[in-house]
Amino acid sequence: MTISHLMGIKTKHLPKLHREQQIIDAADHVLTNAGAQNFTIDKVVAHLGVAKGTIYKYYKSKDDVLAEMSVKALKILLDYFKAAVEKENEPLEALQALILAFYKYYLKYPKYFELFIYMERPDFHSNIQGYLSISLELKKYFTEHLIRCQSAGLIKKDLDPSYCTYMIWGSCMGLMNFIEAKKVFIEEIEKLQREELLKLYSEILVAGMKS
Structure with a gap:
């Protein structure tokens, strides 16, 4: 299963590694388009189409997302x-x-x-x-x-x-x-x-x- 296919899956039951990869791919997209100064979790959420709680289930903070x-x-x-x-x-x-x-x-x-x-x-x-x-x-x-x-x-x-x-x-x-x-x-x-x-x-x- 490709990452691009995974990005299109909007389900609460993705395997942990797949969901983390989704989040990081979305974060990379936000960084590329908005830059680090304008990077926000809300923009990652909007790109992924998931609840904000989904992000914080895997990463404790914006800094953790950026570090990953x-x-x-x-x-x-x-x-x-x-x-x-x-x-x-x-x-x-x-x-x-x-x-x-x-x-x-x-x-x-x-x-x-x-x-x-x-x-x-x-x-x-x-x-x-x-x-x-x-x-x-x-x-x-x-x-x-x-x-x-x-x-x-x-x-x-x-x-x-x-x-x-x-x-x-x-x-x-x-x-x-x-x-x-x-x-x-x-x-x-x-x-x-x-x-x-x-x-x-x-x-x-x-x-x-x-x-």
């Missing part, structure tokens, strides 16, 4: 990271490619990037295990690459790889959020290219870590 939906988004980002590293033979060039992969992902999936920004807010909270697991896997992948760079004597030994991972994640998110907010000014007034700006950023970041 982000599992797919984070898995795609991890694939971007892996593909970027595989294309480079030199570890520091691969590190730079990792940073730029985040930008390429942002261009391809702007609504997922918006979701990440939204989930960075201080009051966001979710215990959805899939979200926690893929978040740790993504962080581990990036940190392990930094450790390989350290082992090869390419970046400073006194840098904590975990701290560096969070620093890179946070600064990437911040810079790309700034670029998105100021893109008209940057491109039309300052005549700067966003990709060139990100390349320079990645070069400066990597240069600051080099041994």
